[in-house]
Amino acid sequence: MTRPRRRPPGEPPRVVKHPDDRRQDILGAARTLFARQGLIRTTLADIATQAGIARGLIYHYFPDKDALVDAVLAGYVADFVASLRAWDAAREPGNIDKALADCIVLFRRYLHPDGDLAPGLPRIEDARVQTRFVDSAVDAVVETLGVTTVPAYAAAHRIAIDHVPQTFRVLIHGLIALVRTEPDLPEQVLADIVRQTLRLDPSSSPADPEGA
Structure with missing residues (x-):
């Protein structure tokens, strides 16, 4: 029997959002960072951190950075x-x-x-x-x-x-x-x-x- 993963101390609880809302979160984070530091200097990891999600989740909505841009x-x-x-x-x-x-x-x-x-x-x-x-x-x-x-x-x-x-x-x-x-x-x-x-x-x- 698989036990549910325990969150490390201090890790915020995982927030489940509607896919449309999550997509808008990613777009909003990218938009903020693109304006602040430019397209080239902004990585997908930066965007994931800004959006408060795992980097891999971005690929569920966008196949690559070019598509997100x-x-x-x-x-x-x-x-x-x-x-x-x-x-x-x-x-x-x-x-x-x-x-x-x-x-x-x-x-x-x-x-x-x-x-x-x-x-x-x-x-x-x-x-x-x-x-x-x-x-x-x-x-x-x-x-x-x-x-x-x-x-x-x-x-x-x-x-x-x-x-x-x-x-x-x-x-x-x-x-x-x-x-x-x-x-x-x-x-x-x-x-x-x-x-x-x-x-x-x-x-x-x-x-x-x-x-x-």
């Missing part, structure tokens, strides 16, 4: 898309200037994770992973804008540019590079660049029911 980065993209949808829902119809200003604030918050409201972006030392992450984020943003903001704008204004999705991709990639190389660039300059690139109409009155 991809899941964490996908979570950041999902967070940004959720914030973008919230921004779109809160826009004042017709007030394009305010919509641009608010969007630039949101954009910079995710690129500069040092403020109190920032989500704490991961430190990605691998250029290939960084490129894959940025491409995935830009694709998600363009897709989201394509089913929210762009149709709303088109319902009230003429879209003056051709190749709308491709233009958005070029614009967002360019803004990311610009903010990283010139972090102190005024937000109004960024808003002006967006307005000029997309050839946006001047703001109509916020009270205009036909504005978008």
Whole structure:
């Protein structure tokens, strides 16, 4: 007859959690450590310690570290898309200037994770992973804008540019590079660049029911 294992003195009792909750614990621990010390310096053992679990349990949810990294980065993209949808829902119809200003604030918050409201972006030392992450984020943003903001704008204004999705991709990639190389660039300059690139109409009155 097998006797139950006795916990060594001081070892906390084993906590049984739902698999979804345990997976979120692992993702949360990885997210914290990736932001604090980077992807390369963070080991699975570090993540297990942070999550308060045995290292081997991670493999029950993720086949390797690369899969865990991809899941964490996908979570950041999902967070940004959720914030973008919230921004779109809160826009004042017709007030394009305010919509641009608010969007630039949101954009910079995710690129500069040092403020109190920032989500704490991961430190990605691998250029290939960084490129894959940025491409995935830009694709998600363009897709989201394509089913929210762009149709709303088109319902009230003429879209003056051709190749709308491709233009958005070029614009967002360019803004990311610009903010990283010139972090102190005024937000109004960024808003002006967006307005000029997309050839946006001047703001109509916020009270205009036909504005978008």
